[in-house]
Amino acid sequence: MELSTTVSELRYALDTFFFLMSGALVMWMAAGFAMLEAGLVRSKNTTEILTKNLCLYAIACTTYLVVGYNIMYVDNTAGGIMPSIGALIGTQSEGADHSLESDFFFQVVFVATAMSVVSGAVAERMKLWSFLVFSVILTAFIYPMEGYWTWGGGFLSEAGFSDFAGSGIVHMAGASAALAGVLLLGARKGKYGKKGQIYPIPGSNMPLATLGTFILWFGWFGFNGGSQLMISDFENATAVGQIFLNTNAAAAAGAITALFVCKTTWGKADLTMILNGALAGLVAITADPLSPSPLAAVSIGALAGGIVVFSIVAFDKIKIDDPVGAISVHGVCGLFGLMVVPFNNPDATFGAQLFGAVVIFAWVFGSSLVVWSILKTTMGIRVTEDEELEGMDVHDCGIDAYPEFVSVK
Template sequence: MEPTFASLASAIDATWVMVAAILVILMQAGFALLEAGSTRMKNAGHVAGKTVLTFGLCTLAFWALGFGLTFGNGNEFIGLGGFFFDPSGENAADSFSNAFAADIPISLFFLFQLAFAAVSLAIAWGGFAERAKLSIYVIFSFLFTIVIYPVIGHWVWGGGWLAELGMQDFAGSTVVHLQGAVAALAATILLKPRIGKYNRDGSSNPIPGHNQVYTVLGVILLWIGWFGFNAGSTLGSTSGFFAYVALTTNLGAAAGAVAAMAIAWSVTGKADIPTTLNGVIAALVAITASCAFVEPWAAVVIGSVSGILTYFTAIWFDRKGIDDPVYAFSVHGVAGIWGTLSTGFFATPELVEQAGVGAPGLFYGGGWHQLGVQALGLVGSLLYVFIVSYVILAALKATIGLRVTEEEEVIGLDLSEHGGYGYPELLPAEHISSFKRNGSHSLTR
């Protein structure tokens, strides 16, 4: 049969979403490099390796239950169908009719949304870094993907109560980034600071990451992957709107990089590289909600503000004794809050009409309504994720424990959890063989 215009357009849209899904999955490599580079050498192999493990666990959990709970037909609070997803089944898409209207295969929609869930989970791991047991990663991967992420996802994207109110979160400042950041914050509070981070008087000791080149490469990969994240959320390319979303995304990221470096330079007299990198990611997080709703100049403002906010909030949390090794809550949480609120200020009538979600922002004659919806969605999401994450992790802490022993933490998680070192040429071979034979007690502190 000769292809029709509609069938060609559908094939082009599907191809773009497939490319976008791959770009979002590639962000896992960015997180691995960023987190490994931001932590110490003795934990580098562990930090990078668990990224692969948790992506696999997230995939299985999202296939079994997470996808159906997020997008399945149900009620205002949770999906109730489409579990153990099988796209080959007769009328498979019917279980998701309330949330799935795009002209692409339902299996591709699953893959794209799985990539988002995996990003949210990867963000959460920042709060666990350098001191959590590997078994906690396994358990929390399943529970986050089944009990936490799908609830907010359904509220906003799956036809839930926030969707009915018109909450604007185009690609996930709240659904993806805030969820992961809040879970990271709960973990950071319960795990307590790393050994040596704070002195008796409460003053903080810097624990720099071991490889700044890794962190730069990680951020570049994330920046590239974000074009799939945001522009891919159009779920098509034939309308050309994906290009506009890519434009606002890139403008926001660039503004965040410049603003973060500028504020660090003005305060400390040094153009701090980690601050600049955090500014990029924070700006990308912030523009994620608003990329389809705001004009280019507003994207620059949103990105700049997020870079500045991240710098000061990271300092504030550190002074309050919250040891967040990769600044997960400042970068993804604070920026996610600002980005979600920003549509309530900057959403234009024309773009809101095109997106078909919510109302114009305060600065475009929309009044306070949309800003109120955004704030309500933030408060509800933050409370749910923090309470459930805290309860789950507190239960695990009371039963099997969250944290490795002091000796294992000092040795490093590469050896204590995996029996191998990420940089073996820097550790005497007899130490590694002795450790494998006798366990952690064979290595002195």
């Protein structure tokens, strides 16, 4: 066997393994979302939110395999709008850097991430089965369409839109779908008063929420690092190291900024805001974790950590009830991440970034609003007032997450 052939096979094996391990890290983010959301909802809704997170992951893996990946990547016209519609993942291209199967696995966990954003925002009052039906449509069709326009080589890609690992394509898209659902769903009972009062509804388990945030932070190294797509040569290996550094720096800066904003605004270190500050930094740097210097990454994360606090407060003031702050973290900070890309990447322009952001939001929000409206008319999307009061665990699952302790006298 020639030396060049051996080297080529070794690089193929290494890049495939890198893809698979990065995908496994992103898959672990499903656990992070589950723990974060389980900690930020009330105890009576914990089993149901865990059921949602497990089932949406299973649904995403199935629908994206059957049709979604094909829509996004297989046999599409460069610069086009309408994808080819087929089934399964196509065939391995000759001379590829990694296996087709590893590429599918890495992509499918991103789809699940977008859907996970939705589950927290609609928590504590949405019907389980309506949510699962929507999960099928988002992961099979809505997400793959905008994925083709961007990462699949469609018209947004041709227009110069740049989103390295998915601040807009994944995170803002998930938030856009969530916003459409929340607007039709309405707020939880007791969240807002008739005279504009805002009543906090504390989460049930801060240790779980914190664990979930650390899991997401950890998984994000695969999310951003794996998006380099290769690691088998000097240039790409160095780039992956830079991406890891910048990803971590942005998250840390986001948490620190949120801490200081909370202290200066309310005199308290609000843990939920600090957790969201770290996640905001991660979302913002995802649009381009490679081009910025480490100090620029710190600045991006710090700004996002401040933005998310004020965004969560602003949504509450206009009575948009988001129990976990998902729309602010993934939507507002996803948009922020897209728009700061040109400051560090000379190949990106503000016009192309804004165009891409508007198209992604309009498509995902608009199509999601239609789907949610159909579900509201047919199946209904909101549980009854009695079911909401009793809790989703009893109504949907029949299992309490935290069986009550029996006191012995």
